Amino acid sequence: MSAKTLYDKIWDAHLAHEAEDGTCLLYIDRHLVHEVTSPQAFEGLRMAGRFVRAPDKTIAVPDHNVPTTEGRENPEAMTEDSRIQVAALDKNAKDFGIHYYPVDDVRQGIVHIVGPEQGWTLPGMTVVCGDSHTATHGAFGALAHGIGTSEVEHVLATQTLIQRKGKNMKVEITGKLRPGVTAKDITLSVIGATGTAGGTGYVIEYCGEAIRDLSMEGRMTVCNMAIEGGARAGLIAPDETTYQYIKGRPHAPKGGQWEQAMEWWKTLYSDDDAHWDKVVTIKGEEIAPVVTWGTSPEDVLPITETVPTPESFSGGKVEAARRALDYMGLAPGQKLTDIEIDTVFIGSCTNGRIEDLRAAAEILKGKKVKEGMRAMVVPGSGLVRAQAEEEGLADIFREAGFEWRLAGCSMCLAMNPDQLAPGERCASTSNRNFEGRQGYKGRTHLMSPAMAAAAAVTGHLTDVREMT
């Protein structure tokens, strides 16, 4: 048998059919559903008189539209569009008998945080969700594809997905990270190096010592942004860290089933002589705490740098950079640490997990946010929130002047009440800095939770290494 990558192995184990032209039918183990991309899919089923093929493998949770303030169960708290989408998910979950975490359930949260937390996401699985950041689940060594609404309907009805096989790309992060450098800096630096199209057509497997050293939270942060690098999915081979995280979670296998699962999980690695279509290697020691300066996740630089001149780029990127600087209200040559901010958002499926909150609280302990700063922490799930309260993190945030919110996508995207006003500038732990992403004419700088906390205190983008 020829050598295989981890991607090849999971793919082959789920291949139900391959047509002559290479179109394949993959069996899907887990289907995660949120309120934005599912209403038409369920409507399609209803109109065709079909049902959900595997309701036990289908898990729904509202996250994008939900307000993050107290009293949010009240329909009045939402815009009409949001209300309709959330009400549709409520009804569809009940009508079709799928697993559901409604807005008043402590387990509710961002779909990509809830899935792993509840033990739905397991190594070697195929996972889909009508959401581009499904890549997050790849941190468990699961093949996780973001899909569109028509595909959501197809998976609901058949538990299969039509796909073509992607190419294999290896991203190796060697050695150790330096102090102050986190998973977010890894994933942003990879995109900085490869560009937002660098992964197009590929499934990326992240490996190397710096990846192995990451917690599951950190690995999820890395895989979450595989999609921003253009890849179809991101993967990390499971190991002891993975098994420890999974063990005992509500839907994780137990007893004999655990042993059986482990037999399969232990085979989930890329063979030494497997073929890679593309390889990128980055030295862990050379990664710095980074921030984005522009309107694409690839517009990333170490915090010690200055805003680039558009002419320093080539091709179409010259004009793109000019436009980005204009939108961001920045001047070439300006020190990144001189950029003043008025808003801080800590949360999202990239950085809304307990470890992220711990890292931010560590910086904020005994400090106050800069006067006039609007700073909020939005835990990625109700359980993350509860744990943070138990650990005393919520008190640290509140005492520092942060708002302590309920779980949801929140200010990661402008689909709910948490938004930037035109011209506002945000230090954000989310994953996208596109024009208008956090609100019309809002300006976003992406960074790690520790860096965002540091900026909240000083009022400008800050090198977290100077905050101790």
Ligand SMILES: CC(C)[C@H](C(=O)O)[C@@H](O)C(=O)O
């Ligand atoms: C709303 C949803 C379809 C979208 C996605 O696919 O990623 C959102 O989660 C995002 O992050 O932009």
Ligand code: SF4
């Ligand atoms: S937190 Fe942001 S990136 Fe993640 S699913 Fe929600 S909107 Fe998308």
